[in-house]
Amino acid sequence: MKVELQNLTKIFPSRNKKSNEEVVAVSDFNLTIPDGKLVGLLGPSGCGKSTTLYMISGLQKPTAGKIFFGDEDVTELSPENRGIGLVFQNYALYPHMTVKQNILFPLQNLKGADKMTKEQMHERAYKAARLVQIDELMDRKPSELSGGQQQRVAIARALVKMPRVLLLDEPLSNLDARLRLQTREEIRRIQKETGITTIFVTHDQEEAMSISDVIVVMKLGVVQQVGKPQEIYDNPINLFVAKFLGTPPINVFDGKVKDGALYIGEEKVLDVGKVNDGRVFVGVRPEGFVPAEDGALTCKLSNVEVMGRDVSIVSSNKAMLSQTIRSIVDADYKISVGAEYVKFNLKPHKVFLFDEYTEERIYFGSQSAPTPIDEEM
Amino acid sequence: MANAKEKVKGWFIEGFVKTFIVAWIWQTFCVKWVWQTFCVKWFWKAFCVNILYKKFDSYKAWLYLSPAIILLLIFTVWPIFNTLRMAFWERYNMLQEIGGTLKFKLGFKNFVDVINYPRFIQCLKNTLLLCVLTVPLSTILALVIAVCLNSIKPLSRFLQTIFFLPYVTNSIAIGMVFEAMFNIVGYKTPEASVGIINTVIGFFGIEPINWINQGSAYWANITVLVIYIVWNALPFKILILLGGLQSVNKQYYEAAKVDSTPRLRVFTRITVPLLSPMIAYVVITGFIGGFKEYSSIVGIFGEDMQAVGGESLNTMVGYIYDSLARNQQGRASAAALILFGIIFIVTMINLGVSKKKTHY
Structure with missing residues (x-):
């Protein structure tokens, strides 16, 4: 099912009745999600991503804007009529029911033409359980399951009534690190197998990057960038997006452009062509550094971490704005032990310039603004 | 001798504990909630602390406990004992008891x-x-x-x-x-x-x-x-x-x-x-x-x-x-x-x- 959000806005009234301060949780959200895609809403806490999800689910009413499922306007529909499956952050499994009863519960609510016989319900429940691989746990209570198993039961319960859209609220945040990796693969697999349009919320960029078809980066209720994970990583639209995606994070320098050349500190590091002179923020991805004897950027070496496949060089520079400069270079490169300084050349396509005031991206050379996602993808 | 003393102490504790378990159950039905909430709670607290810390010799503990103990003995423990006693005494009459010498036969006549x-x-x-x-x-x-x-x-x-x-x-x-x-x-x-x-x-x-x-x-x-x-x-x-x-x-x-x-x-x-x-x-x-x-x-x-x-x-x-x-x-x-x-x-x-x- 295609999901379309048009100018979606949510404003919460102020708690303090005297002041008229309002909290804008989501502001003017526009997004079209093609059928059968896995979409990650990504942003720091308090950026309105959960609110957006709850508005899509219908548990919260938008202040303005419209929501379409396919061509149907569902903005005024209550959650039960939207045909959505929702997985809560803490799963909200009914503790007094067995796994089977939990999964059967949504089916037993069906009325009228959708009403099913007991056999049909069991068949559907077991089908959903098999899909998430919990069919052997059907007679247990939720308290007798591990976090990952509970998570799967919650997904099965959401899937069993064949929702048009599946919504997951921070699906992995209650799991430990190992289980998280495993479960996110699982979510991806389930989504692929069912082909249900799925929207999930996360604050973990790695999680979003690894399984989403499309990522929506949000900040303070405003959508920053929408795109495929790799595209957003390679071509961030502003400093916030650049900083938010990527581990290790992007290295940010204070720089300036003068006569078509980019300077970090006093050093000229790149030719940038037609860019207006002035101060800029320079973002360089860790893999954008190339150590070289005659490198343009000189950094004070503080540590070299060997990680097998590649080497992480931790260094510092006067013009840097992050804590340290962390660059990842090929393990073939042998750095001379005891060296005090290391020199880098920069890969132009891994260097991003941002306006000093608006923090918007400045494109130079062969760089160009990202194209909006097309509906077919 | 020390052994015997221990034994007596053991009986004492056991007897007390049993008595108060019975008292605890009984007073739930018999005594007003004031008793329940205050006396019994205080008493239990003090009593348990006393046993746990083995301060039986300490007169202070008994001194502090005494108001609760006395009230409980009079209004909870004694009535329970008395109820049990009177229920099984045939033809019991309080006046006769006050009179002194009469012995009562034990039996189930009252229940019948x-x-x-x-x-x-x-x-x-x-x-x-x-x-x-x-x-x-x-x-x-x-x-x-x-x-x-x-x-x-x-x-x-x-x-x-x-x-x-x-x-x-x-x-x-x-x-x-x-x-x-x-x-x-x-x-x-x-x-x-x-x-x-x-x-x-x-x-x-x-x-x-x-x-x-x-x-x-x-x-x-x-x-x-x-x-x-x-x-x-x-x-x-x-x-x-x-x-x-x-x-x-x-x-x-x-x-x-x-x-x-x-x-x-x-x-x-x-x-x-x-x-x-x-x-x-x-x-x-x-x-x-x-x-x-x-x-x-x-x-x-x-x-x-x-x-x-x-x-x-x-x-x-x-x-x-x-x-x-x-x-x-x-x-x-x-x-x-x-x-x-x-x-x-x-x-x-x-x-x-x-x-x-x-x-x-």
């Missing part, structure tokens, strides 16, 4: 007498009837009211206070108000003046009913009592259930909403199971309270505990009280033990059922 006494059977019937009618009714009503109170925002504080009022009001006073409400002056005479209840049901075209006056029917009396007892028992139950409701995670309801669950099903399949520990507690305490019903009947029907010319509405506790008043301590004690037995069995059944049905 009590059970064979028709008035006691009537009391038992009244008590059981009231219990069976009021406990489910008040629990269901309390549940419904608690759910309603929980789901409304405006005035909820105010309404909570209203519903809690009976709890802090004297039951005899309420009984008298009920009497006035149900009373009919000059029944079946032209100048009859009916109470407010009859006036209200008159609006629906129902003839005034003789609830509590001379010649009133047994079912009418019981109806009045049930209304009174249910109303009086509501606040405590609402309080407990409301507390339980407020601790239920809201997400269960959101999940149910997403799954388009009808309201009634949300109530029966989610709210009630999640509240089951509180419901079990309310039912058990309700039954215990129901078996001890007494003051409500006195409040409405006076000390005769019956409508003039009507069937006796006396209860078990009332019977015990009457027997004592007639200087039949043996029978009273035997009846008290029977009541204890009934409450004990009912509570055990309740616990057994709730263990199966309750989700913790």
Whole structure:
């Protein structure tokens, strides 16, 4: 099912009745999600991503804007009529029911033409359980399951009534690190197998990057960038997006452009062509550094971490704005032990310039603004 | 010698512990809640601390404990012993005991007498009837009211206070108000003046009913009592259930909403199971309270505990009280033990059922 959000806005009234301060949780959200895609809403806490999800689910009413499922306007529909499956952050499994009863519960609510016989319900429940691989746990209570198993039961319960859209609220945040990796693969697999349009919320960029078809980066209720994970990583639209995606994070320098050349500190590091002179923020991805004897950027070496496949060089520079400069270079490169300084050349396509005031991206050379996602993808 | 001393100490402790376990159970039924909440709590605390820290020699500890111990010994421990003693003494009479030398035969005559006494059977019937009618009714009503109170925002504080009022009001006073409400002056005479209840049901075209006056029917009396007892028992139950409701995670309801669950099903399949520990507690305490019903009947029907010319509405506790008043301590004690037995069995059944049905 295609999901379309048009100018979606949510404003919460102020708690303090005297002041008229309002909290804008989501502001003017526009997004079209093609059928059968896995979409990650990504942003720091308090950026309105959960609110957006709850508005899509219908548990919260938008202040303005419209929501379409396919061509149907569902903005005024209550959650039960939207045909959505929702997985809560803490799963909200009914503790007094067995796994089977939990999964059967949504089916037993069906009325009228959708009403099913007991056999049909069991068949559907077991089908959903098999899909998430919990069919052997059907007679247990939720308290007798591990976090990952509970998570799967919650997904099965959401899937069993064949929702048009599946919504997951921070699906992995209650799991430990190992289980998280495993479960996110699982979510991806389930989504692929069912082909249900799925929207999930996360604050973990790695999680979003690894399984989403499309990522929506949000900040303070405003959508920053929408795109495929790799595209957003390679071509961030502003400093916030650049900083938010990527581990290790992007290295940010204070720089300036003068006569078509980019300077970090006093050093000229790149030719940038037609860019207006002035101060800029320079973002360089860790893999954008190339150590070289005659490198343009000189950094004070503080540590070299060997990680097998590649080497992480931790260094510092006067013009840097992050804590340290962390660059990842090929393990073939042998750095001379005891060296005090290391020199880098920069890969132009891994260097991003941002306006000093608006923090918007400045494109130079062969760089160009990202194209909006097309509906077919 | 040291060994013997240890042994005696052991007996002492064991005896004390057993006594107080019995006392603990007993006073739940016999003594007013003031005793329960204050004396026993303090005493238990101090007693346990004493044992744990082995400060038996410390006179200070005993000094601090003494008010509670003395009060408990006089008003809880001694009555329990005395009840047991008197229940099994045949032909016991307090005056004879004071006189001194008479020895009493041990036996079950008191129990046989009590059970064979028709008035006691009537009391038992009244008590059981009231219990069976009021406990489910008040629990269901309390549940419904608690759910309603929980789901409304405006005035909820105010309404909570209203519903809690009976709890802090004297039951005899309420009984008298009920009497006035149900009373009919000059029944079946032209100048009859009916109470407010009859006036209200008159609006629906129902003839005034003789609830509590001379010649009133047994079912009418019981109806009045049930209304009174249910109303009086509501606040405590609402309080407990409301507390339980407020601790239920809201997400269960959101999940149910997403799954388009009808309201009634949300109530029966989610709210009630999640509240089951509180419901079990309310039912058990309700039954215990129901078996001890007494003051409500006195409040409405006076000390005769019956409508003039009507069937006796006396209860078990009332019977015990009457027997004592007639200087039949043996029978009273035997009846008290029977009541204890009934409450004990009912509570055990309740616990057994709730263990199966309750989700913790």
